[in-house]
Every structure is written in C-alpha cells, then in structure tokens.
Amino acid sequence: MMADGPPAEGRWVEVGPLEELPVDRGVCVEGIAVFRVGEGVVARRDACPHRGGSLASGRVVDGVVTCPLHWWRFDLADGHRLGAPEIVVPERPVDVVDGVVRVLVPPPPPKRSMRQLLLDAAHDDP
Ligand code: FES
8 A cells, every 4th residue: 555645755675575474463664564454565654653662563453453562453544543533653655566565664864963952852841
C-alpha cells in the first residue's frame, strides 16, 4: 500500500520476499514497521504514539496490531487506535516489486546546533 501525497524523499530499503513475511507480527526496518495484511503489505512508523513501543513486535490478529507495552490496539489499514480514532500511527510508503517488499526510509533529520536545541526546549517549556 502506498501512502498518498507528494513524492517522498529517502531511499528504498529491501525488507524481503512478501511470502516470507510473518502474518502474526511485523518486521522492523530502520524504524519502520512492515506488516503483511491479507495479500498485501502496510508500513507504519515503528513507534506507538503512547510511549514509543515497537509495534513491529506486537501481535497481529485480523489486521489489528497490539502494542506489546500497554496493549493499545491499532487498525493496520488506517493506523487508528481502536476506540480513540484521533490517535493515529503514521503510514510509510511501501511497495512490492517482483515479490520483494521494500520501504521508503526517509532521510535523517537535519542536525541542529546546541543553540537551536536549547531554543527549541525553551519554547516547549511552558
Ligand atoms: S507504548 Fe504502546 S501502549 Fe504504551
């Protein structure tokens, strides 16, 4: 499944053959959780919106992944938390080429100076 929006920057990283992906859990590739769902794949950020648990390590049942840390559950099709649809795990671009799954890994964020880090922290502090 491909994410909507403008062409994304980054580099495509191979995950492996689609038929070898597990069906009951995800695979983490450079911070991206890749799940086999039905006949296809979906990729989402591998960080639970609650406290950053690895969703790739969670159990998948009927297209729903359960975070292994505190049991929040997310619908893999749209990324929404069950019972709290305002909480969403962002989707990442993924595709299958000749039976091999690959994900688009975004470029690393630009480095910030110590001055900028301190300014940002000061703005975040109420
Ligand atoms: S970190 Fe996922 S439910 Fe708490």
